[in-house]
Structures are given as C-alpha cells and as structure tokens.
Amino acid sequence: MAGDRLSRAFAALADPTRRDLVGRLAVADATVNELAAPYDISVQAVSKHLKVLEDAGLVTRSRDAQRRPCHLQADVLDLMTAWIERYRRETEERYQRLDAVLASLDSDSDPAATEAAHEDGAAS
Amino acid sequence: MAGDRLSRAFAALADPTRRDLVGRLAVADATVNELAAPYDISVQAVSKHLKVLEDAGLVTRSRDAQRRPCHLQADVLDLMTAWIERYRRETEERYQRLDAVLASLDSDSDPAATEAAHEDGAAS
DNA sequence: CGTCTAACCAACCAATCGGTTGAATACGAG
DNA sequence: CTCGTATTCAACCGATTGGTTGGTTAGACG
Secondary structure: OOHHHHHHHHHHHHHHHHHHHHHHHOOOEEEEHHHHOOOOOOOHHHHOOOHHHHHOOOOOOOEEEEEOOEEEEEEHHHHHHHHHHHHHHHHHHHHHHHHHHHHHHHHHOHHHHHHHHHHHHHHH | OOEEEEEEEHHHHHHHHHHHHHHHHHHEEEEEHHOOOOOOOOOOHHHHHHEEEHOOOOEOOOOOEOOOOEOOHHHHHHHHHHHHHHHHHHHHHHHHHHHHHHHHHHHOHHHOOOOOHHHHHHOO
16 A cells, blocks of 8 residues: 555656556557567566556556557546646646735735735735 | 656656645745644655655745745646646547447448548558 | 754665566467 | 467566654854
8 A cells, every 4th residue: 555546646657668658558559568569678577567557547458368458548647637737726826816916016006905915815 | 867857757746745745835835844844754854855846846945044945836747737638638539539430330331431440540 | 152943964774666587377379 | 288479477686765863054043
C-alpha cells in the first residue's frame, strides 16, 4: 500500500520510457516484444515498465495465445488531469482576485471597492 | 540530468505529501514552517519536498527576511495536462475510428465505407 | 555583543527503482 | 513429445528516494 491510485499514476508517467510506451499505445495496441523493439534495453525491462503501467491502471492486457497485447486505458489519464486542473484553476482564480485588489488600489477613487477587497481577504 | 522537465514534474506529484503541499499552495503562498505544521514529519523533510517541487518548476521562492515564502507556479501544470490530454485525445479518436469500422461492418450494405476504413488502416 | 527563529546542508539509513542476467512458464507448430 | 517463441519470475546491483539527526547560515531583536 505504498501509494494510492493517483500516486501510482504520476509515478508511472515520471519515466520517459514509460511515457513513450503510453504514447505508442495511444496509437495502437501492441505486444511486449513489439513495444520493446525500438529501445536498447532488455525485453524484461520493458515488461517491468508495462507492469508498472498496469498496476497504475493505465494499461490493461488481454490474452492471445502466448501474446499479451497491451491496451491503453484512458480513464486514469482523466483522473490525473482532473487533479491537476483543479489546482491550476484555483491558482488562476487567486490571481484574478489579486488583480482585482490591485486594480481597486490603483484607482483609489473608489474607497468602497478597496474596503470590500480587504473584507474579502479577512473573511477567508 | 536524470530527467527532463516533464519527468521531474510527474515525479514530484507522485508523492501524496507533495500533492497536498501543491493543493495548499494553490490556496495561498506559505513559508516552510507553516507548510510543515500539519504533518508529523520533520521540517527538514518538508523542506526537501519543497526543493523537489522547486526543481520541478512547480514552486518558486522569494525572500522576506529569514522567511522563504513558497509560491505555486502554474505553467508546469499546463505542460503536464497538455501531455496527458494529447494521448487521451488520441485514444479517443482511435475508439471513434474503430466504432466507425464496426458500424460499417454491422450494416454491410455499404461496402465502400468498409473498404475506405481498411485503406485508412493500411495507409499508416 | 548574544540569542532566538527560519531555513538549509551534510551524513546516514532502509526501501524502492531501473536495469541486468538466468531460469521458468505457457503456448503453437512440426 | 520436442522445439521455438513470447512472456514472466527471481536474484542481484548501483542509484535514487523519503525519512532521520546534528550542525550551520541568515537575519531580527534585546
């Protein structure tokens, strides 16, 4: 239980080889040997990478004789963007609030607006 | 030079503590001690986490006397979503292409459409 | 000056990671 | 049954990680 789903997903994509694998699987499903061909690391290493991606829920595997075709699973990607976008949006909103305060301070011909901004800050 | 910008960013967010730090920094800037308070790990450990986030470009630090307030930098988050969304979109498009083929096969009253789909696949 | 606080650097430790090699499993073909 | 192919398992290695503790720098304050 070292990490939750999100931790495993981010950790999985932290490796360039694994990101490349995801990029190629986005185009088409493929077997381990096919995926391993372009890299100059052993097939076992690629198999390990795929296991990491599988444990992260990014990849599923089916059975076709002795082949194990890999298939990209997109929903975890959605989970990741959801997490990231939430906080990106929050910082953005914080910027806009700051801009509003600065604008009201700049043209301090309207002391009521400035005071409202202060109240807003204190309320949080 | 173990990893590029993207690798460092994903690796940084692979840790739950670091994700929590990002979540809190999205709300407001904070100093190391303020950030460390809620966790039951040492301040040094939190400082290390912040250094990881800083190396990943997710956090910048300014100077205020002996304080080092941390500030969330949103552009790397954009870079990550850009990467993720690219491949999520690609898989989605692949699904739609497959659906189109299946639909044309189902009602095979239109052999031209089926053949077009085959040509599309061979063209890649 | 000395002292307190905020933060960092350095050394260390157990655990994990990315890679290797070698052996084992699973399956199709002859 | 035997052979070849595809894949995984197991053990090992060097590097990194997340955490600790102890000492050090930087700056505010008496």
